[in-house]
Amino acid sequence: MSRYLFFVSELYALAILRPLQEAVRARGDEAAWFCERESLSEYLRPEEVRLASVQAVIDWRPDAVFVPGNWVPQFFPGLKVEVFHGFSVGKRSEARGHFRVRGSFDLYCTQGPDTTQPFQQLQQQLGFFRVVETGWSKLDPLFNGRYPRDQRTRPVVLYASTFTESITSARVLRDTIAASAQRGDWQWLVTLHPKMAPDIIESYRALEGPDLRFAMTDDILALYAQADVLLSDTSSVVPEFLTQHRPVVTLRNRRPGPHLLDVQEIAEVIPAVEHALQQPESLMNAIRDYANRIHPYRDGRSSERVLDATSHAIQVGRAGLTRKPLNVWRRVQARQRLGYWGF
Structure with missing residues (x-):
């Protein structure tokens, strides 16, 4: 049985991650939530499992962490998976926005060719993450x-x-x-x-x-x-x-x-x-x-593809990838944000 953690920094993450949660449960696996801010946990449903502290996350030992945002604590166990908070709409330059790579993720689950191709180019240049086109989990309910x-x-x-x-x-x-x-x-x-x-x-x-x-x-x-x-x-x-x-x-x-x-x-x-x-x-x-x-996928099964890509990435590990950047300052910032200094 696999364990999957949903990392929530903003309220919009719930709509993106809940279709993934359904797919996880349909496979007989476990899902849990960690909210960066206490106020976000108020929006979780009674049947959704919340891990209330960083130590609880570490003790639970997820196999993967799904993130619809641009950061995730590197000290969390598990594969770090970017599932995106939206499409690129040109509110800011791409260098600062949609296609900025911060060294946080092992796997990018892209929404369609418009996102996949730039990230594949970055994958070739940087070498420390994988890119798989899956479609976007948020849209599954729209098409199922x-x-x-x-x-x-x-x-x-x-x-x-x-x-x-x-x-x-x-x-x-x-x-x-x-x-x-x-x-x-x-x-x-x-x-x-x-x-x-x-x-x-x-x-x-x-x-x-x-x-x-x-x-x-x-x-x-x-x-x-x-x-x-x-x-x-x-x-x-x-x-x-x-x-x-x-x-x-x-x-x-x-x-x-x-x-x-x-x-x-x-x-x-x-x-x-x-x-x-x-x-x-x-x-x-x-x-x-x-x-x-x-987003060419209209079958409502993007969440399934995300889980398949994640399972494969876990299976092959870091084979063929270069080391992720150390990013000491970003790692320190993550600990400051969550108030956690354990090792």
């Missing part, structure tokens, strides 16, 4: 039938925005969305990130009515499944939604392309949504091409 679409008589438009103040569209689009809902153009779903400014959240919550539903949820996939079109900006929700092969309208996206209906002016937003609902052939072909690059 967990979220059947509701019966509807009108199109559903989902609005979701990044919380980053410098690029969010939430402040400037509030009145446009309010006017559309008041006209009854279509059914609106609105969700905002918990880190969004509180005044913005309250301003959208006030719009709730027959043609607009406001939802603060940790299960945004359920909203994706119901929407015909997404309206957003430079948010991580954009590529996630596109994997369904459904259109996205963005306002001033930092990385526009033929797979998006990106507009620069607020007055262009509603006409762009209307156009997206028609699903023009050229746009839909571009969306399918983009989705196949970032």
